Amino acid sequence: GAVVSQHPSWVICKSGTSVKIECRSLDFQATTMFWYRQFPKQSLMLMATSNEGSKATYEQGVEKDKFLINHASLTLSTLTVTSAHPEDSSFYICSASPGLATYEQYFGPGTRLTVT
Amino acid sequence: EDQVTQSPEALRLQEGESSSLNCSYTVSGLRGLFWYRQDPGKGPEFLFTLYSAGEEKEKERLKATLTKKESFLHITAPKPEDSATYLCAVQGMGDYKLSFGAGTTVTVRA
Numbered sequence: 001g002a003v004v005s006q007h008p009s010w011v012i013c014k015s016g017t018s019v020k021i022e023c024r025s026l027d028f029q030a031t032t033m034f035w036y037r038q039f040p041k042q043s044l045m046l047m048a049t050s051n052e053g054s055k056a057t058y059e060q061g062v063e064k065d066k067f068l069i070n071h072a073s074l075t076l077s078t079l080t081v082t083s084a085h086p087e088d089s090s091f092y093i094c095s096a097s098p099g100l101a102t103y104e105q106y107f108g109p110g111t112r113l114t115v116t
Numbered sequence: 117e118d119q120v121t122q123s124p125e126a127l128r129l130q131e132g133e134s135s136s137l138n139c140s141y142t143v144s145g146l147r148g149l150f151w152y153r154q155d156p157g158k159g160p161e162f163l164f165t166l167y168s169a170g171e172e173k174e175k176e177r178l179k180a181t182l183t184k185k186e187s188f189l190h191i192t193a194p195k196p197e198d199s200a201t202y203l204c205a206v207q208g209m210g211d212y213k214l215s216f217g218a219g220t221t222v223t224v225r226a
Binding site for chain 2: 002004006032034042043044046049091093095097103104105106107108109110112
């Protein structure tokens with residue numbers, strides 16, 4: 001149980017284009033989903049928190065116009081990297097939490113984004 | 117601000133050589149302390165949640181313990197497949213965000 005998927009697992013795009021990453025909770029409903037970024041040899045850095053049907057809350061220093069987050073249903077959240085640049089290349093990981101009854105976050109397998 | 121410090125950064129073990137990983141934390145009101153395992157190029161895999169000092173949880177060769185200031189992850193008689201980065205994270209009472217430590221990379225040699 002508590003399986004989270006991400007699609008795509010890796011993507012290469014050209015500078016200036018936009019890329020959408022999907023995060024789905026497969027066997028539970030996720031009241032809250034989180035988006036993280038991880039650079040090589042570093043730990044996870046939270047980018048934003050999203051609740052179904054409401055606007056995402058972004059961490060300090062994260063550009064909300066560059067990283068668009070949509071949490072349209074209790075099983076799906078999307079992260080769109082707009083006008084991507086090489087410095088946006090990273091490992092993006094989402095997590096999902098079942099809700100108020102349990103506080104665990106279950107993570108997806110991650111998406112490797114490379115911007116050329 | 118919540119802070120999590122993990123030590124050591126790296127740990128090289130011989131198969132069967134038991135050891136412990138440390139996670140020291142400061143948080144204004146602990147909701148939970150979480151341990152995850154992360155393999156290279158993968159997302160973190162949930163291992164344990166600990167909620168109060170004195171609590172212990174076990175899973176196969178792993179045992180996690182919690183005090184008011186730190187948590188330990190004990191690896192008993194490790195096998196090569198236990199090689200991974202182990203991440204510790206805390207969640208405060210204020211919200212549901214996780215604050216992660218930098219991780220301990222464990223390498224177990226056969």
